Amino acid sequence: MSGNPDVNRNAPHPDLANFVLVGDVGSGKTALTLALLESSDQVLKTQAVEFHPSHVVDTPGEFISRPAYYGALLSTISDISTIVYLQPANSRSFSLPPGLLHVYPGKRVVGVVSKTDLPDADSEAACRIMADHNISPPYFLTSTATGEGVDALRSFLISLQVPDASTGANEACAESAGVGENEF
Ligand SMILES: Nc1nc2c(ncn2[C@@H]2O[C@H](COP(=O)(O)OP(=O)(O)OP(=O)(O)O)[C@@H](O)[C@H]2O)c(=O)[nH]1
Numbered sequence: 001m002s003g004n005p006d007v008n009r010n011a012p013h014p015d016l017a018n019f020v021l022v023g024d025v026g027s028g029k030t031a032l033t034l035a036l037l038e039s040s041d042q043v044l045k046t047q048a049v050e051f052h053p054s055h056v057v058d059t060p061g062e063f064i065s066r067p068a069y070y071g072a073l074l075s076t077i078s079d080i081s082t083i084v085y086l087q088p089a090n091s092r093s094f095s096l097p098p099g100l101l102h103v104y105p106g107k108r109v110v111g112v113v114s115k116t117d118l119p120d121a122d123s124e125a126a127c128r129i130m131a132d133h134n135i136s137p138p139y140f141l142t143s144t145a146t147g148e149g150v151d152a153l154r155s156f157l158i159s160l161q162v163p164d165a166s167t168g169a170n171e172a173c174a175e176s177a178g179v180g181e182n183e184f
């Protein structure tokens with residue numbers, strides 16, 4: 001894992017740190033990672049865990065779509081405090097493995113609706129799916145095609161580096177989700 005401060009010093013957002021993106025194959029993890037980092041790298045299929053500076057970690061979707069990879073996922077997230085879970089706006093299936101967060105009950109989970117620009121997007125439904133699976137609001141509605149929500153998510157993730165901050169999410173979606181605290 002690269003936590004090299006010399007590398008990070010040149011990053012546009014040196015305080016963006018300590019989170020891992022998880023979500024189904026093609027849910028938009030790599031595109032969102034690069035947008036958050038303001039990287040001009042090409043979005044390619046993720047073949048293995050990718051460690052960016054400051055413990056920003058992009059995972060292959062196979063990590064959660066194939067139980068054989070759960071062990072690899074667990075070891076990848078072990079020393080990272082925040083899990084960013086992507087729920088595509090046009091998907092009705094929830095893909096965070098059941099029980100994953102029970103192994104590491106101290107993790108914060110940030111719910112992100114990805115691909116909100118798609119014609120068949122239903123962001124409200126995506127929020128409800130996360131709420132139904134005990135991911136608490138706020139939720140962040142994002143599109144790397146339009147840039148929607150990327151700055152707000154980045155600000156929120158940076159704010160997590162200091163205690164007791166939580167701003168910038170889509171409140172309307174959070175309210176419509178109508179859930180309380182999660183159990184993680
Ligand atoms: N329209 C639209 N397309 C997106 C968005 N985000 C990602 N995509 C596209 O969706 C495809 C998959 O995006 P990736 O970022 O590679 O998805 P991933 O979750 O990293 O996929 P794996 O690495 O296979 O797990 C690519 O063709 C992206 O260009 C978005 O917000 N809107």
Ligand SMILES: [Mg+2]
Nearest residue numbers: 029030045046
């Ligand atoms: Mg990827």
